Amino acid sequence: MVEPTPPPPRRLAALVRQRAASFGYAFRGVWAALQTEVHLWFHAAATVLVIGLGLYFGLERWEWAVVALAVGAVWCAELVNTAIEAVVNLVSPDYHPLAGRAKDVAAGAVLVMAIAALAVGLLIFGPRVWDLLSW
CATH class of the missing domain: 1.20.5 (Single alpha-helices involved in coiled-coils or other helix-helix interfaces)
Structure with a gap:
């Protein structure tokens, strides 16, 4: 060879x-x-908060990996949603039911990922915050 x-x-x-x-x-x-996109600023603020909490609580490597994947997935979903909305607005500037459905489904994907990321946050940070508050 x-x-x-x-x-x-x-x-x-x-x-x-x-x-x-x-x-x-x-x-x-x-x-x-x-x-x-205003929503991305919310995600940016949440990202800064999560990183700060992770540093404060001294997350383990595997916890950082899970948190990073969750944060990255939310950002990716939001960016794809933004791209889909831009393309739909370009192709269909007037209202069309299919254009509306495409936008709604893309927004739904962001919502599902944000809920999953919230679950990750509650599982990783929840017990630590609870211990901190219940001293």
Whole structure:
């Protein structure tokens, strides 16, 4: 079996530039959503609160992993919801029942993920907060 040869340096440099640009586009998308979506600011505040609580209570590594996945999933759901709403508004500027259904289902996905993240938060932080309050 013949080993594949690495790409020439110029192609590699162009590939690295393209990947870096992709990250730039992604960060620009998150920033654009933060500028237009009030719900994302709520998620940002909740994220800061959760990180602060995690540091205060000294979460274990596995707990950080679960919390990070829950927070990331909520952010992803909200960003996908924002993208779906933008595309639906572009394609169907006037009201259409299917456009409304698409937006409602996307918003429902965010709600389901937020409830799941709340459950994670209650399971991980609930006993610690309860102990703190019941001294």
